[in-house]
Amino acid sequence: MNNIAKKLLDLIAGTSAISYSEYEKARSGSGAVLIDVRSPAEFAESRLPEALNIPLDVLPNRYETLGKDKKIVTICAHGVRSAKAAKFLSAKGYKVESLAGGMAAVPDKSKIK
DSSP states (O other): OOHHHHHHHHHHHSSOEEOHHHHHHHHHHHOOEEEEOSOHHHHHHSOOTTOEEOOTTTHHHHGGGSOSSSOEEEEOSSSHHHHHHHHHHHHTTOOEEEETTGGGGOSOGGGOO
8 A cells, every 4th residue: 555545544544554564563563463353254264363353343342352551453354444443442542553455455465364
């Protein structure tokens, strides 16, 4: 995803979006937690192994189970639902960013299970 598209997503969502490589750095550095907000069926079909599946429609009932001590990165198929989830979590006081482009933006498809 180019910088213009990323900035546009940031504007629409009201939160920041990060690239997959930025997510990998955050995961290895600070232990960022990846929350996949796609449906259980989408998650079962393809996922990053470290992701926790909390679908967007149940997030309002489950967000309190997430710790506020680590950065959260949200992901979906293309970035729209994850941006909505990031905005919701940010409003609840979480440190959160959305993965720009979602699963479609994962450059190394061998990482997808």
